[in-house]
Amino acid sequence: MAIYMLGRIIGGLLTLLCVSALAFFATALAPGNPAAVLLGNMATPERVAAITKLMGLDQPLPMRYAVWLRETLQGNLGTSNLSFRPVNDLVLAALPATLELAIASLVLAVVIAIPLGLVLAQRRDRWWTRPISGIVTLGISVPGFWVGLLLIVLFSVTLKLLPSGGFVPLGRSLSGNLRSMVLPTLTLAIYLIPSLVRFVRVTAVSVLREDYIDTARAKGVGPTAILLRHVAPNTLITTITYIGLQLGVLISGAIVVEIIFAIPGLGRLGLNAVLNRDYPVIQGVVLLAAAGYVVVNLAIDLTYALIDPRVRAR
Numbered sequence: 001m002a003i004y005m006l007g008r009i010i011g012g013l014l015t016l017l018c019v020s021a022l023a024f025f026a027t028a029l030a031p032g033n034p035a036a037v038l039l040g041n042m043a044t045p046e047r048v049a050a051i052t053k054l055m056g057l058d059q060p061l062p063m064r065y066a067v068w069l070r071e072t073l074q075g076n077l078g079t080s081n082l083s084f085r086p087v088n089d090l091v092l093a094a095l096p097a098t099l100e101l102a103i104a105s106l107v108l109a110v111v112i113a114i115p116l117g118l119v120l121a122q123r124r125d126r127w128w129t130r131p132i133s134g135i136v137t138l139g140i141s142v143p144g145f146w147v148g149l150l151l152i153v154l155f156s157v158t159l160k161l162l163p164s165g166g167f168v169p170l171g172r173s174l175s176g177n178l179r180s181m182v183l184p185t186l187t188l189a190i191y192l193i194p195s196l197v198r199f200v201r202v203t204a205v206s207v208l209r210e211d212y213i214d215t216a217r218a219k220g221v222g223p224t225a226i227l228l229r230h231v232a233p234n235t236l237i238t239t240i241t242y243i244g245l246q247l248g249v250l251i252s253g254a255i256v257v258e259i260i261f262a263i264p265g266l267g268r269l270g271l272n273a274v275l276n277r278d279y280p281v282i283q284g285v286v287l288l289a290a291a292g293y294v295v296v297n298l299a300i301d302l303t304y305a306l307i308d309p310r311v312r313a314r
Contacts, residue, residue, distance in 0.1 A: 008301045012294040019290040020072065020283075024065050027279040034081050034277050055081070072287065078280035082273075087284040090269060095288075097167050098265035100181060102254055105188035106243075113193045114239065117200025121208060122227050124201075133201075139194030144253050148187040148260040155183060165262035184261045191253045192246065199242050204235045244300040247293050 034055065052058050056067070071078065077087035120129050156164035162183055168176035207213065208231060216226050255267030262268075266285055273281035 005298075005302065008298055012298055015294055016287070016290055020069060020287055021065065023283045023286040023290075024068055025061065027282050028061055028064065030277070030279075034279055068283070077284035077287070080273075080278055080281050082276050082278045082281075087280050090281060091266065091284050091288055094264055094266045094269040096169065097263050098254060098258070098267065100170070100177075101184055101188060101257065101263065101265065102250055104181060104185045105192065105254075106250060108185060108189040109192040109196055110243070112189070113196035114200055114236075117197045118204050118227060118232060118235065120197070120201045121204030122223060122231070124205065136194045136197045139190065140198070144187060144191035145256050145260055147190050148183070148257060151183045151187055152260075165260075167261075167263045167265075184257045184263060187260070188250070188253050188257050191257075192250065195249075196239075196243070196246070200235060200239055203238050204231050207231050207234045240300055240303055244297045247296055251289055251293070 034057065056064060059067075068078065075088070077091065079086055080090060083090070116132075120132060123129055152164045155162045163180055164183075166180055168180045170177045213226060213230060216230060221229075251267075254265065255271065257263070258265040258267040259271060266289065270282060270285040272278070273285065
């Protein structure tokens with residue numbers, strides 16, 4: 001198991017190195033000059049050249065990347081070209097809202113999708129599973145932003161029960177935080193649930209066709225016991241891996257949700273940085289998102305190893 005985890009850690013570090021290079025060179029080679037954007041209407045060739053030299057943009061790209069990587073490894077993500085604030089401060093200020101949204105949505109999606117997928121698999125011959133499966137298939141094709149807009153129209157405009165946007169920090173007001181996060185969490189969870197339900201259902205159906213399930217039935221084990229003792233654990237192993245693969249969908253969905261509901265998270269911070277060509281912020285957000293992806297997948301690999309004894313034996 002130690003060799004297994006060591007290989008995963010090395011792979012994660014190599015992934016972060018590749019992402020850092022991609023994020024840096026993609027922004028550095030993008031059209032436009034950050035110095036000209038910073039100066040705006042006051043830009044002249046002389047001023048642009050002076051600011052370019054001051055920002056170190058006149059240096060060769062490999063040298064700039066080496067300097068940026070060295071600073072990043074020391075915990076310094078640079079300074080925003082737009083607000084002149086440290087990128088670390090901007091990211092730390094936006095991180096709590098994104099973490100709360102992502103964790104709450106993922107937990108809600110898992111709590112609903114896994115039991116529903118197991119039930120649909122076990123009762124797949126019942127008439128009522130077909131319309132539910134149809135709704136799940138329809139949910140996969142529905143854009144997340146459309147769901148968010150419908151929820152705003154229903155709960156904010158029509159019923160006037162919940163705010164249509166904004167974010168109240170948890171430390172300021174618990175009730176205000178819960179009210180501000182209900183609709184964004186529902187939107188992102190609804191975006192995740194259909195694909196997760198379908199995956200759990202397909203995996204559980206394949207488990208139900210295994211020989212040991214027939215043996216359990218022959219021994220007189222009831223359907224509920226079979227589902228809980230045999231189907232659910234074996235389905236959970238592959239489902240955990242699938243959830244890890246869905247983190248990219250979770251991150252992209254969180255960006256859209258943050259924009260719709262005006263949540264000051266990493267997604268909104270990254271979008272504003274892209275629109276204003278604030279390259280240090282873009283690089284910091286991309287690198288942090290990749291680091292989160294790698295860390296969560298390492299945790300999932302560890303959980304997978306704890307659940308599956310075949311992995312522990314490696």
